[in-house]
Amino acid sequence: MEFFLEQVINGLQLGLVYALIALGYTMVYGIVKLINFAHGDVFMVGAFLGYFGFTYWGLPWPVAIIMSMVFCAILGVVIERIAYRPLRYAPRMIALISAIGVSFFLEYFCSLRFVFGANYRVVQRPLSEVSWQIGGITITNIQVLILVAVVAMLIFLQWIVHRTKMGAAMRTVSFDHDAARLMGVNVDRTISFTFALGSAMAAMGGVLYAIAYPQIQPFMGIMPGLKAFTAAVLGGIGLIPGAVLGALIMGQVETMTAAFISSQLRDAIAFGILIVVLLFRPTGILGRTETEKV
Amino acid sequence: MLEVKNIEVYYGLIKALHGVSFEVKQGEIVTLIGANGAGKSTSLRTISALIKPKAGTITFQGQDITGMAPHKIVTQGLSHVPEGRKVIGDMTVLENLRMGAYTRRDKGEIAASLDEVFSRFPRLKERANQFAGTLSGGEQQMLAIGRGIMSRPKLLLLDEPSMGLSPKLVEEIFSIISTINSQGTTILLVEQNAFMALQVAHRAYVLEAGRVVLSGDAKELQADEKVRSAYLGE
Numbered sequence: 001m002e003f004f005l006e007q008v009i010n011g012l013q014l015g016l017v018y019a020l021i022a023l024g025y026t027m028v029y030g031i032v033k034l035i036n037f038a039h040g041d042v043f044m045v046g047a048f049l050g051y052f053g054f055t056y057w058g059l060p061w062p063v064a065i066i067m068s069m070v071f072c073a074i075l076g077v078v079i080e081r082i083a084y085r086p087l088r089y090a091p092r093m094i095a096l097i098s099a100i101g102v103s104f105f106l107e108y109f110c111s112l113r114f115v116f117g118a119n120y121r122v123v124q125r126p127l128s129e130v131s132w133q134i135g136g137i138t139i140t141n142i143q144v145l146i147l148v149a150v151v152a153m154l155i156f157l158q159w160i161v162h163r164t165k166m167g168a169a170m171r172t173v174s175f176d177h178d179a180a181r182l183m184g185v186n187v188d189r190t191i192s193f194t195f196a197l198g199s200a201m202a203a204m205g206g207v208l209y210a211i212a213y214p215q216i217q218p219f220m221g222i223m224p225g226l227k228a229f230t231a232a233v234l235g236g237i238g239l240i241p242g243a244v245l246g247a248l249i250m251g252q253v254e255t256m257t258a259a260f261i262s263s264q265l266r267d268a269i270a271f272g273i274l275i276v277v278l279l280f281r282p283t284g285i286l287g288r289t290e291t292e293k294v
Numbered sequence: 295m296l297e298v299k300n301i302e303v304y305y306g307l308i309k310a311l312h313g314v315s316f317e318v319k320q321g322e323i324v325t326l327i328g329a330n331g332a333g334k335s336t337s338l339r340t341i342s343a344l345i346k347p348k349a350g351t352i353t354f355q356g357q358d359i360t361g362m363a364p365h366k367i368v369t370q371g372l373s374h375v376p377e378g379r380k381v382i383g384d385m386t387v388l389e390n391l392r393m394g395a396y397t398r399r400d401k402g403e404i405a406a407s408l409d410e411v412f413s414r415f416p417r418l419k420e421r422a423n424q425f426a427g428t429l430s431g432g433e434q435q436m437l438a439i440g441r442g443i444m445s446r447p448k449l450l451l452l453d454e455p456s457m458g459l460s461p462k463l464v465e466e467i468f469s470i471i472s473t474i475n476s477q478g479t480t481i482l483l484v485e486q487n488a489f490m491a492l493q494v495a496h497r498a499y500v501l502e503a504g505r506v507v508l509s510g511d512a513k514e515l516q517a518d519e520k521v522r523s524a525y526l527g528e
Contacts (some may be wrong), residue, residue: 013516054404129421165396168393168396169396171382171384171385171394172382172385175380175383175384175385176380176382178376178380179376179380179382181342181343181344181364182368182380182443183393183394183396183397183441184365184368184397185396186365186526187365293513
């Protein structure tokens, strides 16, 4: 029983990090109907910057996280501006190919020796791991950190989307670009903001991931990126609560499979679930089938 | 107030507007009528800069607004209620109306505008906290118009406000349009329902295949042989 509960907590830790990435996928999809395949690589850049921040640049780790978030927010805006905006009203497949191009570019550019280098780097944790025994279950300070950071981020996001003018603009743009323009919304700026927000969250996820699983390399974003994308689709792409729900499920499935079945099967089962869900509920768990009113 | 001069618009290689010109004077209701595909909606979309014209100019209150960004045009006092209403289904009625005032900074005054809209459309007030997607077609149209006037426009562009509504609701919508106009808002109305449009409008332009083929006083056009046979079904 204790073993099972510990796995639940491990799954939660993983799921929360996936949630930070999945939110960026889902928000960007909601607003420009694009799967931003470079998003996992922004997560990677975020992990590296955080690592450099607290390892080489002498920043306290919370400051390193914020620095990484700010930088990745800018990176996200630049990616959108250069690679997606010129293709915004082109057939969707074209922007998708551009996204894949950006993804490869970031991976291989960051692998260059004068950038991050292609080697694995072991992350020296900026805070020493402390674990507590609660009713036979071990909980670490890193798990608590991730939980607190992600929940705080979710509350912040909820506040932005539902309580601010920018949030109202985001929801309007995701409904219809032209309708938003007619209400006076600056669509380009709203989209830039969405990319900034999503990328900042991915960066936070990247740094937390590097602290929790302390090994980083330029291709580290691919798998978590795919899992988070799967999570977003699983929950219902374009829906913020869906991304969180999907990510938590993915975290549990992956951890439980590794713990009770076989760690080699965990990716196969995680993606297998995606296929099954899509076959029976193509709009995801929380997705509605749209009915159009005439 | 609004002067559209020789605008030419293309959709890819297809020319949709062949040098369309018309004007709207302060205080008027002007209507553009014509068949499907005549270029009525395209004209409105060009005025609010959703489409860029290849040639021609659009002047609003003496200022050239051709090529201005659409979100800036709203702040000039021009509001466009699009075809198909485009109410945001997963926002409440209240949130939709607030979006209409997106460009305004005068918070206190926005509350006053909300009251105005609610007194004009009591049904919207009853449903203020309901999602807009759950409203009936007529209520959605009222919401779309209400949202359009939340920006306190000097000129209101209405694209097919009667589309898909029952005759009784059509009457109601047109009487609302007249009231809004009599309270000081100039209106440019695009309609397929030429009969109703000519009844409320002061002047009208008839569009055919991207050209203005007739224009004049609405009452005179109502009596015009050609208009009667082509658009009023007589």
